Amino acid sequence: MTPNTSGVVKMAFSRWFRRSDDGLPRVQQPVQFPAWPPRYADDVFRLPVLVLSYFPERDGKIDRRATGDVGEPLENIRSHTQETTRRLVEALELGSIYHGYKVPGTPASLRYEVVGSIEYFEPLPTKTKAGHSVPMTDYRAIVERADIARWVTETGVKEVWLWGYHGGVVDLWESNMAGPFGDISNSDRDPGDLPVFETTYTLYHYNYARGLSEAVEDHMHQIEAVLRDADSRLFWDKFVGNVRGGRCGSAHFPPNATRDYDWANPAFVATDIEDWRPGGGSRQLLNCNRWRCDSLTWFTYWMQNIPGRDNRLFDGDAPLTNWWTFIGDWDAAHRAGMGLKA
Numbered sequence: 477m478t479p480n481t482s483g484v485v486k487m488a489f490s491r492w493f494r495r496s497d498d499g500l501p502r503v504q505q506p507v508q509f510p511a512w513p514p515r516y517a518d519d520v521f522r523l524p525v526l527v528l529s530y531f532p533e534r535d536g537k538i539d540r541r542a543t544g545d546v547g548e549p550l551e552n553i554r555s556h557t558q559e560t561t562r563r564l565v566e567a568l569e570l571g572s573i574y575h576g577y578k579v580p581g582t583p584a585s586l587r588y589e590v591v592g593s594i595e596y597f598e599p600l601p602t603k604t605k606a607g608h609s610v611p612m613t614d615y616r617a618i619v620e621r622a623d624i625a626r627w628v629t630e631t632g633v634k635e636v637w638l639w640g641y642h643g644g645v646v647d648l649w650e651s652n653m654a655g656p657f658g659d660i661s662n663s664d665r666d667p668g669d670l671p672v673f674e675t676t677y678t679l680y681h682y683n684y685a686r687g688l689s690e691a692v693e694d695h696m697h698q699i700e701a702v703l704r705d706a707d708s709r710l711f712w713d714k715f716v717g718n719v720r721g722g723r724c725g726s727a728h729f730p731p732n733a734t735r736d737y738d739w740a741n742p743a744f745v746a747t748d749i750e751d752w753r754p755g756g757g758s759r760q761l762l763n764c765n766r767w768r769c770d771s772l773t774w775f776t777y778w779m780q781n782i783p784g785r786d787n788r789l790f791d792g793d794a795p796l797t798n799w800w801t802f803i804g805d806w807d808a809a810h811r812a813g814m815g816l817k818a
Contacts, residue, residue, distance in 0.1 A: 500746055502761040506768045507577045507777050512566040514573055514584040517785070521586050521804020525565075526627050527593040528618060529557055529639040530600045542599040544643020546685045554595075557639045557684050561590065564637075564691050571692075571776045572800050574784030578750070585784045585800035591631055594622055600640045605647070612647045613640070615669050615679060628673050636679040643685065651698040652679045657810045660705045662697040676806045689772040696727035696775050699782070702802045706809075707816040710791060711799075714754050715782075722759060724749045724781055730774055732763055740769040749781050754791040783816075791817045 532542035533550050540547035565588045570576060572586040601618055602611035619636060627633040642648060649663035655676025659665040670679065678698065682691045703711040717723025722745070725731045729738065732745035744761040751757035767774040782799050783789050789796040794817040801809045808814075 500759055500761050502744060504763070504765045507766055507773065509570055509776060509780070510573065510576050510580065512570055514569055514576070515581060516587050517583040520584060521800060523586060523588050523634045523804065524591045524632050525588055525635045525637055526622065526624075526631075526633045527561055527590055527637045527639070528622055529554075529593070529595045530618075530641075531595060531597050532599040533597040539599075542645070543641040543685070544645035546641050546643065550597075553684055557682075560682075560684075560688050560691060561637065561639075563688050565590070567688065567692050567772070567776060568695060571779030572784060572803075573780055574782070574787055575750075576780045577777065583785060585798060586804050588635075591633065592627060600646055602646055608647045610645055610647055613649075613681065615649075615652055615681075616671060619670060619679065624671060624677075625673065628675060628677050632675075634675075634677055636677060638679060638681045639684050640681060641685060642683045648681045648683075650681060650694040651701070652681070653677070653806075654679075655807065657807065660702050662694070662701050678806075689770070689775065692772060692775045693727060696778070699779070699803060700726060702806070703782075703799060703816065706799075706802055706814075710754060710816045715752065720745055722747050724752055724778065727775065727778070730764065730767065730778075737771075739767070739771045739774050740764050742769075749778075752781060752783075753789055754796075794818055 531550055531553060532539040537549050538546045538553050546553065568588060569584045569586055572584045573582050576582055601614040603614040605612035618638065624636070640648070649661065651661040652663045652670060653659045653661040653676060654670035654672045656672070656674060657676060659667060661678065680694045680698070682694065715724050716726045719729055719733060720731070723731065724747070725733065728736045730741065731747035731749055732741050732743050734741065742763050744763045746759045746761055748757035748759045749762070750760065767777045783796045784800050785798050787796055787798070796817050797814060799816055801814060
């Protein structure tokens with residue numbers, strides 16, 4: 477005889493999904509992402525990556541005199557950067573799956589491949605730069621030493637992932653871009669701080685005193701920069717929206733945030749993030765439980781709500797494009813005059 481489990485199902489459902497007094501569904505169940513690796517379509521955007529690591533070493537440890545705050549054994553930090561690089565690939569690919577948390581089998585828009593890795597056992601090259609109280613990381617010197625021209629023009633590298641440090645002793649940019657269509661990045665957009673070739677590449681500077689979430693956050697801000705550049709009204713005004721304005725929020729501001737970095741706010745807010753449409757979608761009440769009240773889950777969840785492959789969304793009569801094109805193939809998007817809507 478089959479046991480009657482309907483009461484158990486109803487109790488579990490009501491625990492995570494309830495209706496508020498105003499009739500909006502109140503969702504409390506933590507989001508679940510698909511397993512990695514995801515499904516890749518034949519036309520997935522491929523991003524070859526060059527990893528550069530600076531480990532100022534002294535007596536088998538990272539030299540704290542150079543880093544300001546990191547002095548662990550060299551092998552520990554090397555292992556940390558290698559593992560975080562691996563997990564970063566996973567997080568970024570999973571983040572590019574449109575509504576991956578609720579539509580099984582949806583393919584990723586991005587596919588990363590580390591095609592080269594170079595380690596230097598010395599401090600980061602730096603230079604004096606106006607407006608900075610400590611030396612600025614010399615990105616041109618770093619990439620030219622690695623023969624970036626060959627990596628970009630012959631190997632097709634689109635991203636450089638730089639592992640280093642901060643510690644109050646050097647300044648850095650979380651992202652930096654160079655290419656024929658200019659520098660749209662989370663930097664001061666100095667046109668001379670990276671060599672320019674016929675194809676675009678983006679450099680991300682990670683801090684190995686921190687973890688995976690902070691590395692992903694560098695990419696979050698780059699996404700914000702390029703999409704805002706592509707169409708500020710559609711991305712910044714309508715997708716991100718005002719603070720607690722019922723839209724999707726941004727890297728530092730989930731939909732229920734009241735201040736910067738407010739990833740663990742338990743307050744509920746009505747938002748259409750899971751059914752976002754330019755003119756407004758169905759709203760539900762969410763709080764930080766949906767993204768486990770942690771920044772890394774929030775970043776992946778937010779990315780999975782960016783209009784991606786086969787999004788079937790419209791702004792008026794204009795269909796939205798796959799916004800991941802601006803990360804996956806910046807040059808092709810610009811040559812085609814592509815926007816966030818067709």
